[in-house]
Amino acid sequence: MPKLRKSTTLKAAAVALGVAGIVGLTISSAASLNLGGGSVGAGTSVVAACQPAGTPITVGFTTAYSATAPAGYTVTAVKLGAIDAACAGKSINVTLQGASSASLVEVTGTAAAGTVTLAVPGATTVTATSVVGTAVVIYN
CATH class of the missing domain: 2.60.40 (Immunoglobulin-like)
Structure with missing residues (x-):
């Protein structure tokens, strides 16, 4: 049984790491979003x-x-x-x-x-x- 517990723990850790990576990519993409400067009115x-x-x-x-x-x-x-x-x-x-x-x-x-x-x-x-x-x- 110890081997099954270790395998389950590794799978859970891998899933958590994957989710953290996706969240990290989403946050870094949003942080680098460049909307540009400007204002209402051209002149x-x-x-x-x-x-x-x-x-x-x-x-x-x-x-x-x-x-x-x-x-x-x-x-x-x-x-x-x-x-x-x-x-x-x-x-x-x-x-x-x-x-x-x-x-x-x-x-x-x-x-x-x-x-x-x-x-x-x-x-x-x-x-x-x-x-x-x-x-x-x-x-x-």
Whole structure:
């Protein structure tokens, strides 16, 4: 009987090692998955006399997943960063552009030094994949 117990133990160890190897390969494959960098929006146009030429305003987006049609990620807010203090208190218009520079939505607000987040109106659905550019204007 001792030989049977040893054989069963070896088989169990071999199965456990095989499972551990498969799990290890799965984890290492997921860890090496490269999705690439990028953001929603392909271009940015900034026109603001108050912003120094060497300090571009950054544009970012807040997104949320929606399971209702059209399913996918939608843009819920536009985040502008690196806004110069000279622009504080001025009006901001941001237009999210689709194909052929078509306006998808315009959001407005007031500039502040640093970062400003402008919410996309709740009744407006802008799919993240439809945004190909942005236009930003800061004015008096």
